[in-house]
Amino acid sequence: MTNDVEMKSEAEELPPFPTVHILQVVKDAQQQHGLRHGDYARYRKYCAAKLERMRKALKFTNTHNCQKRRPAKFAKKWLTIESVQNIQYLNFGIFESERRYAEAMIDKITLEDNPEKSRKRFTMINSLRKAVLHATNLEKIVQESERFDAPTKLEAQAYAAWMRGMCSFESRNWQKASESLKLAKTVYEKLAEATNNTTLSTLFKGRCREIQPQLRLCEFNIAESPGAVGTMTELMELRMQMGEGGDSSVDKLISEMRASATSAEVVTIEWGGMKSTVDDEKAKQVIQEWKQTEIELSQCQTPKEKMALFEKATADTRDAIDKVSDIIRRKSSENADTTVLQSIKAYLEFLKMNGTASRYLAIIENTKSERKSKPQDLLRLYDSVIEIYKEVAETPGAEYDKNLIQAFEVKVEYYRAFRCFYMASSYSALHKYSEAAALFDRTMSRIQDAEGKLKKLKSNTYILNETQSSLTDLKSEVESAKISVRAARLAAAAGDIKTDSEVAKTIDERSLLETVNEWRQWNVRDSLKDKKTIPVASLPPAFIPMPNKPIFFDLAIFHNTMPNVNERLERLQKDRDGQSPKKTAKGGASASSKTSDQPQGEGQQGISGMVSGWFWGKK
Structure with a gap:
């Protein structure tokens, strides 16, 4: 009896935990690690890595029961009320459930892309059941412990109810899904009304909006006559809210409604x-x-x-x-x-x-x-x-x-x-x-x-x-x-209204350097409204052709055979000799000999002879 009294006194002396906003922890992790882009694989890896780090840091690792002549048996270390020494231990229950939920969503996406992989549906349901198991265990610990306050208990209850609703929804158990989702929605609405924090209120209301399409779809499937619950307009709204690839059950329900409405067996x-x-x-x-x-x-x-x-x-x-x-x-x-x-x-x-x-x-x-x-x-x-x-x-x-x-x-x-x-x-x-x-x-x-x-x-x-x-x-x-x-x-x-071409002509946006010698009008008020300015110079400047030294000489011209002009030169020389006989006596023969020798020797060995050794070497 004395030991029991001492244990109770020690439990009463333990300080209460601060408020844990489970939905905020989950949403922050999802937005920062993949779910902003719908990447559930990245989010699952993050949850697994975080759990491994936390188990090592808090020394809360799983064990193996070693038996003689038998392989070691894995023994998972579950979260209990006694093991919750500080507030960080709640993350084990949150992220274990989130990891299983991410695995289920990966299987669901694979099933939608490849409908022939029907076995993926069973693995998805199993993953959701494991997520519900961890979420329910978390709810039980928070509800039974006196160190957690009322908002934390309500959030744990709403989170577990939402996870149970999602598992029943994917299992096509519409009645249980509707009950769980209604409970989660009611709790989140109460939390949104009670809190003064606008960030938390926005999160709670956003979760209620997420639940509404699935809850409405459950009501359609529960009803014996779908027309008694709502019209086709509501179904179309649900289809647009959940997206084109959100859920095939909406299209299936629409087809069932149409089939029930048209009961004719013979179509002609x-x-x-x-x-x-x-x-x-x-x-x-x-x-x-x-x-x-x-x-x-x-x-x-x-x-x-x-x-x-x-x-x-x-x-x-x-x-x-x-x-x-x-x-x-x-x-x-x-x-x-x-x-x-x-x-x-x-x-x-x-x-x-x-x-x-x-x-x-x-x-x-x-x-x-x-x-x-x-x-x-x-x-x-x-x-x-x-x-x-x-x-x-x-x-x-x-x-x-x-x-x-x-x-x-x-x-x-x-x-x-x-x-x-x-x-x-x-x-x-x-x-x-x-x-x-x-x-x-x-x-x-x-x-x-x-x-x-x-x-x-x-x-x-x-x-x-x-x-x-x-x-x-x-x-x-x-x-x-x-x-x-x-x-x-x-x-x-x-002339009161100008067409687009005329307006384009009146607006002159050339630079000042191009119009130094011209007079032009500029509407300053309209230019300030449209934030248009006159540039001083157009940058970069336009390219203009400029003379420059050639990189290669035109050597092909020296391979052309030039015409023989000796007869014309002799005729010209005779004409000059007839006009000035004194000059022809002195230098006529030398001039004719120079002109006759020039095209054969010096002309061909002029520039080509000088350049031939630069590129191909001397012969």
Whole structure:
């Protein structure tokens, strides 16, 4: 009894530990050692190296039980309440759990890149279970020890709950994952409200935002009817929050919702003048997906959600086309009839092109909502839409459906009016007012043609997005734009507005050295606003040609045979002798002899003789 009393008194005398912010320790380590760039391998190496250093420094190393005639058995030294002598011992539980979590994430990334490696899923789950084991042990030590304060206990509880939730989430145990994640979120929200430290409050709220998409996904999977929990809009938001490669379970849930919404067992299409029953499961699923997409579009609130829907549907359609093409190739080699398959493939091609054009229209809608959009950007998108609609009429089997051909001809004319409007807007932005005015007039004529064709095809089922009201709005925009272009054109003719070329001519940015003898005006106020200055000299200076000594002599000229001019020289000498007979008597013969000998001897041995030994040596 006395020993127990002494032990209790010693325990009461031990001072309390300071507050340990577990989430801050984890986030700092992750940001500094790889997870800023998603490098889990680097983070796992850091955790392993840190644990090894800490075990050696605190003399808390693992042991080996040596037995006679048997190999030594590894005995892990676990963290207990008695072994926690100072606050640094908590790092064993934190980083053991983080190391196992990093190993699990490495396996998950490998599984996403290579789905055929299904064994990686088991190793990932085992690593997460070990991480939960260390996190739960840490929570137990902190909760049972009286030396830790309430914030530390709450953080340990939230961290262990989050780790259990992640393990259940990856194991597809949605009920347990939802309970654990809700507990972690509740604790972190309470901690964010209680603390006055803005850094800690930001960390706690950030963890709550990380938990929300996974918690919502658990609720979708738990519900017996997914439509009772939420709409497709929420699923699309979850998909964008978790990223394209965040989790495949979102796409899987979307496919399950679509499959449950379309319960038809037999899918029949009408294309190329014949009705065909679709037997291939992939093609059947894609056709049902497009029917469900038309319903889901009414639930989408933003253009980005529509873009995500069309992108997913077109990607699945491409896969279905590839699969049907393989079947056609295999049956053609067996000399089997592939008429039905060809019709199904053409119908899938039509769905893909129509969906791609609809995706471009969603991009146009999203671009118009942005403030920094330019007419040139919309012009390219409308070009793509028009080209796709032209290709639809050339699809095999489309010629049998007159309604389709007429509808897509109207679609082409409809979007040509919009393309012409944005082309005129582009010319107007470039201050080419004459071209812009002509294009605005052409836009009005295209609008009238499109309106006339739309009125004739009111009951056509292929025309859904093209309406008379949008053409009326476009007409009002064209009229206002024509007025502004006409005013700008008159102002430019009067000299009030200068075009870009004229402005470029007035702004002279040459250096002072180049314009010393010229007078020019410089707008000081505008130059100070734009932070433009006049350079004194252009550096580096421009290169100019300068005479210099040749590096090599032109020796090739001395190999040319010069013409014999002896007869001309003799004739000239006779003429001189006739004019001055006294001089010819004295020096005529010597002059003729010198001139006759010069080209044969001294001329050939002049510069060539002097230079020949410099480069190749003397002979």
